[in-house]
Amino acid sequence: xxxxxxxxxxxxxxxxxxxxxxxxxxxxxxxxxxxxxxxxxxxxxxxxxxxxxxxxxxxxxxxxxxxxxxxxxxxxxxxxxxxxxxxxxxxxxxxxxxxxxxxxxxxxxxxxxxxxxxxxxxxxxxxxxxxxxxxxxxxxxxxxxxxxxxxxxxxxxxxxxxxxxxxxxxxxxxxxxxxxxxxxxxxxxxxxxxxxxxxxxx
Amino acid sequence: xxxxxxxxxxxxxxxxxxxxxxxxxxxxxxxxxxxxxxxxxxxxxxxxxxxxxxxxxxxxxxxxxxxxxxxxxxxxxxxxxxxxxxxxxxxxxxxxxxxxxxxxxxxxxxxxxxxxxxxxxxxxxxxxxxxxxxxxxxxxxxxxxxxxxxxxxxxxxxxxxxxxxxxxxxxxxxxxxxxxxxxxxxxxxxxxxxxxxxxxxx
Numbered sequence: 001x002x003x004x005x006x007x008x009x010x011x012x013x014x015x016x017x018x019x020x021x022x023x024x025x026x027x028x029x030x031x032x033x034x035x036x037x038x039x040x041x042x043x044x045x046x047x048x049x050x051x052x053x054x055x056x057x058x059x060x061x062x063x064x065x066x067x068x069x070x071x072x073x074x075x076x077x078x079x080x081x082x083x084x085x086x087x088x089x090x091x092x093x094x095x096x097x098x099x100x101x102x103x104x105x106x107x108x109x110x111x112x113x114x115x116x117x118x119x120x121x122x123x124x125x126x127x128x129x130x131x132x133x134x135x136x137x138x139x140x141x142x143x144x145x146x147x148x149x150x151x152x153x154x155x156x157x158x159x160x161x162x163x164x165x166x167x168x169x170x171x172x173x174x175x176x177x178x179x180x181x182x183x184x185x186x187x188x189x190x191x192x193x194x195x196x197x198x199x200x201x202x
Numbered sequence: 203x204x205x206x207x208x209x210x211x212x213x214x215x216x217x218x219x220x221x222x223x224x225x226x227x228x229x230x231x232x233x234x235x236x237x238x239x240x241x242x243x244x245x246x247x248x249x250x251x252x253x254x255x256x257x258x259x260x261x262x263x264x265x266x267x268x269x270x271x272x273x274x275x276x277x278x279x280x281x282x283x284x285x286x287x288x289x290x291x292x293x294x295x296x297x298x299x300x301x302x303x304x305x306x307x308x309x310x311x312x313x314x315x316x317x318x319x320x321x322x323x324x325x326x327x328x329x330x331x332x333x334x335x336x337x338x339x340x341x342x343x344x345x346x347x348x349x350x351x352x353x354x355x356x357x358x359x360x361x362x363x364x365x366x367x368x369x370x371x372x373x374x375x376x377x378x379x380x381x382x383x384x385x386x387x388x389x390x391x392x393x394x395x396x397x398x399x400x401x402x403x404x
Contacts, residue, residue, distance in 0.1 A: 007268065007269055007270070007275075007294060007297065007298060008259075008260050008270050009271055010252075010255050010259040010271050014252040014253060014255070017252040018249070020245070020249075021234050021238075022234070023230065030295060031224060031225065032223050032224070032226075033256065034293075034294075035223060036223075037257070037260055039257075041257045044254065044256070044257045047222075047223075048251070049250070050212075050216040050218075050219040051216060051219075051238055052247060053212050054212055054239045055238070055239070055241075055246045055247075057212040058239055067209055068210050091236075092213075092236075095209065096209055099209075
């Protein structure tokens, strides 16, 4: 505990709480706490209640493991989705990235991370056996692996392909290459290599 | 409202709430909300309660207008402070900066900002009349003006000097010059000018 001067212990406590959030240092925590202190009471109450609600109300969908308020989630429950395709992503926010495009109409499966031996995260810690049983039981014909193009994401993708292919489904990986609007000159070498390897004919 | 995909409305609501805080964009808000969702329930509850407590418990000291849990604040109430000197600062965090040094034993007066015509902040919006009445009634002999060395802070300082000097107290301004550990080569011109103007004899 750093030296604390005679100011409000209540304010100091809120600063401590904010400083526990990721990427929030003490100066930012102070700025946030000070803002909350000056904000109208109903707005502060909204923030306070939203924090508790997130712990109390949010579930993970028992089918796709996306965050949801109802189980199964709205995507798994929708009548107009193509239930033969599953897109495998790392985290719930990845689902959002695909949904934003409006061009994917299949289902999802959130495995909840990637392999990370240093953090003790292997196949058992991810929702992989759940994915396997969905493929076996739910009439899925194609699995699109959309883990991030990082080394951990690629490793996880390769493992998934090895496990899923024997199940008789088509297993694909999202394309990696130059981002749209990007510039060859400024692209990193790994991206350029991937862009060359993944070239397609006109 | 931006396009929202089929994820948890509860999570989305917390993201909205975090995004209202200063300097928190939607991506950071998502990261914070996601963290809170995964944090143990008691820790989320602590944050939630600390936010409400700040609105419910914090007062402004009726003498110095610093934030406090009790009125008058611990500094105004302390038996061992020199009650003849008052240091005038802009905001409560400035009090902290002086207290951290451990070398100032007088009182404070938080005026709550600086003149800012564009924001409609003039003498009436700051705790200046309250400062004048403290000087008139509380046996104060020296006022140290410690507003920030910005153009607004300097303007406010000059105004304060003009108003307070006729009351028969000594009015001083904190020194401005090169910061300790600083470097003449990299100092901005205004700081160098001040350092020259404010030179003292050995």
